[in-house]
Amino acid sequence: MPWQKLSKLPRKDLENIQNQKLREFFKLNFNFHPYYKKLFAENDIDPNSIKTTEDLKKIPFTTKLDLLPTKENPKKFMDFVLQPDEELIKKYFPKYRLLYWALESRKNFKDFLEHEYKPMHMHFTTGRSSMSIPFLYTQRDIETLQDVGLRLMDIFNVKKESIAVNAFPYSPHLAFWLGYNALFAAKIPALHTGGGKIMGTEKIINAIERMKANLVMAIPGYFYHLLRESVEQKKDFSSLTHVIFGGEGVSLGMKNKLKDLLLEINSGNAKLLSTYAFTEGKAAWGECMLENGESTGYHLYPDLEFIELIDPKTGERVNEGEQGEIVYTSLGWNGSVVLRYRTGDICKGIYYEPCPVCGKTVPRLDTKIHRVSEFKEINLTKIKGNLVNLNEFSEILHSFKEIGEWQVELKKKNNDPFEIDEVVVYVALSKKSEKKTDKNELKQHLLKKIIAEMEFTPEIVFKELKELEHMLGLHTELKEKRIVDRRENK
Numbered sequence: 001m002p003w004q005k006l007s008k009l010p011r012k013d014l015e016n017i018q019n020q021k022l023r024e025f026f027k028l029n030f031n032f033h034p035y036y037k038k039l040f041a042e043n044d045i046d047p048n049s050i051k052t053t054e055d056l057k058k059i060p061f062t063t064k065l066d067l068l069p070t071k072e073n074p075k076k077f078m079d080f081v082l083q084p085d086e087e088l089i090k091k092y093f094p095k096y097r098l099l100y101w102a103l104e105s106r107k108n109f110k111d112f113l114e115h116e117y118k119p120m121h122m123h124f125t126t127g128r129s130s131m132s133i134p135f136l137y138t139q140r141d142i143e144t145l146q147d148v149g150l151r152l153m154d155i156f157n158v159k160k161e162s163i164a165v166n167a168f169p170y171s172p173h174l175a176f177w178l179g180y181n182a183l184f185a186a187k188i189p190a191l192h193t194g195g196g197k198i199m200g201t202e203k204i205i206n207a208i209e210r211m212k213a214n215l216v217m218a219i220p221g222y223f224y225h226l227l228r229e230s231v232e233q234k235k236d237f238s239s240l241t242h243v244i245f246g247g248e249g250v251s252l253g254m255k256n257k258l259k260d261l262l263l264e265i266n267s268g269n270a271k272l273l274s275t276y277a278f279t280e281g282k283a284a285w286g287e288c289m290l291e292n293g294e295s296t297g298y299h300l301y302p303d304l305e306f307i308e309l310i311d312p313k314t315g316e317r318v319n320e321g322e323q324g325e326i327v328y329t330s331l332g333w334n335g336s337v338v339l340r341y342r343t344g345d346i347c348k349g350i351y352y353e354p355c356p357v358c359g360k361t362v363p364r365l366d367t368k369i370h371r372v373s374e375f376k377e378i379n380l381t382k383i384k385g386n387l388v389n390l391n392e393f394s395e396i397l398h399s400f401k402e403i404g405e406w407q408v409e410l411k412k413k414n415n416d417p418f419e420i421d422e423v424v425v426y427v428a429l430s431k432k433s434e435k436k437t438d439k440n441e442l443k444q445h446l447l448k449k450i451i452a453e454m455e456f457t458p459e460i461v462f463k464e465l466k467e468l469e470h471m472l473g474l475h476t477e478l479k480e481k482r483i484v485d486r487r488e489n490k
Contacts, residue, residue: 149182170194253398297364304332404430
């Protein structure tokens with residue numbers, strides 16, 4: 001069904017589509033999935049009993065640990081890839097599917113199988129919390145990825161006449177390749193730079209100005225660095241109308257800083273738009289923005305996935321509108337497929353009323369999402385540890401306009417693994433603020449705010465801007481190293 005029609009359907013119709021997609025998976029593809037076929041057998045679950053999204057509660061959760069390789073199974077990720085063989089096809093594949101393919105494409109069955117099931121592209125998880133895991137795409141999946149790109153362009157109201165610069169880092173990760181496929185599918189002329197590590201920040205800045213780019217795609221931290229350099233060089237980005245972020249969240253403090261910088265290069269009206277994604281979901285979801293700058297939430301694709309929020313402690317679904325951990329079930333993908341996958345991301349809620357900006361009726365995830373991995377226990381005394389949401393550092397530090405860059409380091413006192421923890425906040429002043437900022441005064445204001453909002457006292461260390469940029473890996477890393485945990489026993 002075309003996105004324009006699907007995105008405006010009543011909630012009941014969207015739920016019916018999800019239930020139909022779920023039944024199709026268990027009728028058509030379930031027996032091609034090594035992991036879930038085994039899991040259902042071990043737990044005595046009848047796959048024919050999964051007929052609605054409510055029935056998903058019968059299925060045990062999947063976590064990243066289930067995907068990690070073991071000594072006995074070093075290619076465990078392949079257990080999550082649909083793998084039809086001749087015997088399984090003869091036994092389970094409905095004849096109507098083959099007939100439909102033959103009539104539609106005039107191709108033979110082998111071509112059909114390769115299109116639907118042969119992996120031909122892969123992305124990797126970023127490996128921040130554990131080793132990287134590949135997720136595989138078939139040709140059909142790449143076509144779906146391009147459709148997702150078109151959906152994002154529609155949500156963000158990007159015009160086909162736009163000119164784009166893709167500044168995501170070149171690597172086998174979702175952000176770059178979704179950006180590439182989105183712009184390709186939308187027929188938008190684009191320069192795919194590979195990011196600062198490949199093309200270099202200077203050349204990317206010049207390209208945005210000379211091409212009169214209307215759209216830039218980038219990781220937030222890198223775009224912030226790029227803007228600071230552009231302001232210093234007195235560039236003209238007046239053509240810029242849209243900036244699309246991926247790879248990590250964007251705090252309100254960061255957005256305000258970006259807006260101030262954009263004003264200095266004649267692009268104060270550019271829209272700053274965020275996406276939410278994780279590799280296992282194979283797609284990214286985009287937000288709409290109200291006139292006051294508030295987000296209406298990330299618009300989901302109910303024909304491609306089912307999202308539920310659960311209590312992370314009990315595993316039970318939370319009530320509508322309540323906070324919970326995001327659990328993902330694939331409905332419209334082949335290649336690597338996960339059911340009831342626990343993301344470890346905590347979301348404030350899911351909304352089902354029409355979006356007040358675009359009127360779309362698809363569900364929306366609140367943009368207040370934080371990863372469980374962002375919570376760290378820090379032992380500041382010998383008695384007990386405090387559980388701290390490190391994500392709060394972003395909001396606090398970006399609220400100070402004098403601060404150009406920052407990094408937080410967790411380490412053991414005297415590098416002794418049995419000692420208490422220490423938290424060091426490295427801060428660099430922006431070039432604009434270097435001469436007119438009293439460091440001691442800023443340090444006291446910063447400490448006061450951190451103590452009030454996070455309830456502990458870190459050490460504040462000032463660094464030169466270039467040194468801190470190097471520490472963050474802005475030109476060398478896929479994502480900047482904003483929080484660094486150097487403790488042996490994390």
